[in-house]
Amino acid sequence: MDDRDAALLRAHEHAAAWLDSLATRPVPPRAGVADVVAALGTDLPDGPSPAADVVDLLATACGPGLTAMPSGRFYGMVIGGSHPAALAADWLTSAWDQNSALRTVTPAHTAVEDVTSAWLLELLGLPASGAVGFVTGATTANFTALAAARGEVLRRAGWDVRRDGLTGAPRVRVLVGAERHESVDLALSYLGLGAPEVVAADDQGRVSVVALEEALADPPSPSDDRGSTSRDLASTSRDRGSAPAPTIVVLQAGNVHSGAFDPFGPAVEVAHRHGAWVHVDGAFGLFAAASPTYRHLVAGYEGADSWATDAHKTLNVPYDCGLAIVADPAPLRAAMGMHGDYLIQSEAGDPLDKVPELSRRGRAFPVWAVLRALGRSGVADLVDGFCRHAATFADAVRALEGEVLHDVVFTQVCAAFGDDARTQDVVRRVLDDGTAWMSGSRWHDRAVLRVSVSSWATTDADVAVSVGALGRAVAATRA
Numbered sequence: 251m252d253d254r255d256a257a258l259l260r261a262h263e264h265a266a267a268w269l270d271s272l273a274t275r276p277v278p279p280r281a282g283v284a285d286v287v288a289a290l291g292t293d294l295p296d297g298p299s300p301a302a303d304v305v306d307l308l309a310t311a312c313g314p315g316l317t318a319m320p321s322g323r324f325y326g327m328v329i330g331g332s333h334p335a336a337l338a339a340d341w342l343t344s345a346w347d348q349n350s351a352l353r354t355v356t357p358a359h360t361a362v363e364d365v366t367s368a369w370l371l372e373l374l375g376l377p378a379s380g381a382v383g384f385v386t387g388a389t390t391a392n393f394t395a396l397a398a399a400r401g402e403v404l405r406r407a408g409w410d411v412r413r414d415g416l417t418g419a420p421r422v423r424v425l426v427g428a429e430r431h432e433s434v435d436l437a438l439s440y441l442g443l444g445a446p447e448v449v450a451a452d453d454q455g456r457v458s459v460v461a462l463e464e465a466l467a468d469p470p471s472p473s474d475d476r477g478s479t480s481r482d483l484a485s486t487s488r489d490r491g492s493a494p495a496p497t498i499v500v501l502q503a504g505n506v507h508s509g510a511f512d513p514f515g516p517a518v519e520v521a522h523r524h525g526a527w528v529h530v531d532g533a534f535g536l537f538a539a540a541s542p543t544y545r546h547l548v549a550g551y552e553g554a555d556s557w558a559t560d561a562h563k564t565l566n567v568p569y570d571c572g573l574a575i576v577a578d579p580a581p582l583r584a585a586m587g588m589h590g591d592y593l594i595q596s597e598a599g600d601p602l603d604k605v606p607e608l609s610r611r612g613r614a615f616p617v618w619a620v621l622r623a624l625g626r627s628g629v630a631d632l633v634d635g636f637c638r639h640a641a642t643f644a645d646a647v648r649a650l651e652g653e654v655l656h657d658v659v660f661t662q663v664c665a666a667f668g669d670d671a672r673t674q675d676v677v678r679r680v681l682d683d684g685t686a687w688m689s690g691s692r693w694h695d696r697a698v699l700r701v702s703v704s705s706w707a708t709t710d711a712d713v714a715v716s717v718g719a720l721g722r723a724v725a726a727t728r729a
């Protein structure tokens with residue numbers, strides 16, 4: 251056996267041992283950063299080592315510091331597991347090592363990307379002519395789609411941002427709900443658009459359409475503008491009469507705390523009536539559209555102009571994989587496309603025209619694999635299963651005399667157990683117990699215990715033992 255095969259075999263053995271351990275191992279890591287650094291050693295080696303030995307060292311040094319995120323008992327943040335088909339395809343992606351930027355140079359990946367894009371658009375009920383960029387995650391998907399939005403609303407206002415930049419450009423208004431994910435603000439900051447205008451949300455975290463309409467009808471006057479660029483503006487919608495200011499409205503499918511969905515039908519209608527581009531951040535919630543039972547949550551969202559989601563959340567593809575979807579491919583290509591004389595580019599457009607990177611791995615392979623493995627009904631069952639488990643957690647919280655702070659409409663549950671100190675104590679005890687991982691947070695000015703069900707691996711038995719752990723934590727705080 252040569253060095254390569256020995257290394258791959260060892261990697262397979264370590265991976266299988268890790269995956270086998272997930273059913274029973276505690277979720278939290280046993281070792282901290284310093285322990286892992288000590289086990290790895292810090293001296294840069296003077297010379298080569300056999301690849302298999304390197305794999306062994308990596309696996310044994312890192313093992314204790316691994317968190318069982320792909321286990322069925324991890325409910326922190328919004329963390330999807332890795333479906334076996336997607337995981338195996340991800341291994342092949344690394345072995346094939348295709349730089350997937352160009353249509354004709356890596357035809358296998360382009361073919362898979364084309365097929366996968368069409369499947370995604372069909373599954374999500376989005377316009378079949380849309381463009382899908384395979385990016386690293388929802389933050390980058392928000393950035394990518396909002397770059398298309400920025401370019402297009404400025405183009406309509408007679409400004410070429412790619413050529414002329416933002417200095418002296420008409421001010422782009424961006425309106426977001428009060429409970430949008432912070433990654434939207436980060437994406438806007440990358441784009442030089444500054445802090446957005448914040449529109450009130452209701453008790454579930456859904457944007458208020460009345461407040462959105464009022465804000466759209468009443469743009470800030472130049473004296474409200476922040477910064478010199480804004481003040482130097484040639485025009486706002488007020489002083490230009492009826493011409494609307496370049497405007498982007500960001501809506502949300504899936505609130506990270508409550509799981510709530512914005513009221514897309516009326517919100518999209520109001521935003522479009524005011525000439526705005528509508529973007530939907532649906533990092534985990536977009537896949538509600540793939541379930542006949544939960545599709546009603548996104549009703550009307552197909553009328554938006556762009557959408558961001560993750561394949562590494564609800565779809566259970568390994569990290570890192572997000573999807574930037576734009577209904578009209580032209581603004582996306584205008585924002586992302588590039589040319590290099592040394593590149594063999596295609597008239598039909600290349601994958602690089604849809605993403606911020608030039609070089610990138612073949613991200614469509616694992617997405618294709620999970621969709622091929624699950625099919626339409628399998629994706630729906632996946633989503634329905636997450637929601638069913640979330641409802642079980644909510645019932646358990648109530649049975650433990652906790653308070654569920656919102657309507658449980660999707661995969662998220664936020665709960666409180668009396669005052670903040672006690673809720674935080676419950677979170678700490680659940681984490682110390684190690685059976686399950688549920689993260690703490692603050693929502694509507696209260697400390698909360700958050701449960702996010704996002705892994706294909708979660709079974710009824712996982713939920714039962716996790717509820718048991720929660721019950722022990724709550725009982726201990728009673729004492």
Ligand SMILES: Cc1ncc(COP(=O)(O)O)c(C=O)c1O
Pocket residue numbers: 327328386387388389390431433434502504505506531532533534560572
């Ligand atoms: C609604 C929403 N948008 C964006 C993100 C950011 O996603 P990512 O971590 O993949 O960049 C998240 C993460 O949980 C989210 O819930």
